[in-house]
Amino acid sequence: MTHAGVRIAILTDETGWHTGRLKKAFRARGAQARCVDLADCRIDTTWQPHGLVVPGFGHTLPDAVFVRGIAGGTFEQVTLRLGILHALRESGVPVYNDARAIERSVDKSMTSFLLHRAGVPTPATWAVESSAFAQRVLMREAAAGRQVVLKPLFGSQGHGLKRLGARRGGLAPLPSLGPYRQVAYLQRYVAGERPGFDWRVMVIGGRAVAAMRRVGGKGWIHNFAQGAVCEPADLAAPLAQTAVQAAAALGLDYAGVDLIPNPDDAARPLVLEVNGVAAWRGLQSVTPVDLAAALVDDLLDRKLAAQRRLLDQTDPAAVDVAVAALRGRHA
Structure with a gap:
């Protein structure tokens, strides 16, 4: 099934191999996809009819959104970017993955x-702001002959990981939590x-x-x-x-x-x-499955199709009756 005329926003802060593969896969299905940086989107209540601006889509919204990347920034910047994803979903746009899932x-x-x-x-895990409690966890695990891994609460690609526990010469103290934004996320180390x-x-x-x-x-x-x-x-x-x-x-x-x-x-x-x-x-590089095509197929054939079925099942007459009833209550 082709999706001629369907317009997709690929939300990303950088273009490259991944976005190229996605755009190719969308084209193969007849859909038009363009890359948009979330930092360039905005909530604008003067922008009719949605109050939400996605560059390249004028006063309309994309038919669906594929979230490929969200740039880091200040707490306020990231909050706004996630807020825009929430706003898209609230406006009836399928978001793949949506903000709530990404936050989790x-x-x-x-x-x-x-x-x-x-x-x-999943390995035993502790997440605390107390250095004293984190040190007690470390000591208790070391006494049982185990080690723990200290990780940044937000992080990827293996950056910032430290393995802690009993070593020759005694137990090393918990390092400063300054580089970890004063949060200790500890996970029991599983030797492999x-x-x-x-x-x-x-x-x-x-x-x-x-x-x-x-x-x-x-x-x-x-x-x-x-x-x-x-x-x-x-x-x-x-x-x-x-x-x-x-x-x-x-x-x-x-x-x-x-x-x-x-x-x-x-x-x-x-x-x-x-x-x-x-x-x-x-x-x-190690699988014959075209992963970009599989992602695009799932977005179009499951996520977008489900949203359209929901809209098709909405009875316009019933909506008109409900609106009239609400107006009558407030007359």
Whole structure:
């Protein structure tokens, strides 16, 4: 099915390989896609009829939005950008992934909470503002012969990770939380095989579509950006099911789910992180699945189609009756 005339906004702060693949996939389906920086969008209540401006779309709104990237900035800037995503959804525009889902995945503490609540296996996690409490966690874990990983609450690509715990010569103290914005996000370290690896699974529309192993890298950190080597991996049932459950727990349309083997239960791999604005260049290099095409198909055939079915089911006569009734109440 083609989607001639459908207009898509790819929200991104930079263009390149990913946006090129997406635009090509949208063209193949007959849709028009253009890149828009969220920083250039605005809420403007004088702009009729929506009060929302998306550059390149005039006084109309896109038929759907694909969120490829949100630039960092001040708290106020990021709040406004996420607010625009919320406003698009409130205006009836399908947003893939929407703001609420992205907020859940960007905040590692909320990710851990939601995974735990949904029964998705994930390492023990603590997120606190108290250095004293964080130090007690570190001491308690070290006394049990375990280590913990200190991570930035907001971060990606393996930057800022520190492994802490018992070492020769005693227990090293908790480092200053200044570089971590005064928040300690601690996750129990799970020792793996040698050489170390993790899995990245791409979940699209509630289905695991591709997986890879990331081997090596910077010591115990296996991110592609840290030098890990990407290898194809089979989508075994436990891996696929756990990744799908993780994406569902956060309400994500698409997600890159990072997992490691569970030394206590091979049938239940542990979820480390869930990425709501996932890159897939490394994964694409080791899978025959056209990931951009799969993402575009899911957006058009499921997300956009569901919104249009909802609109088609709305009875205009019923809407007119409801509006008249409301007017009568306030006459």
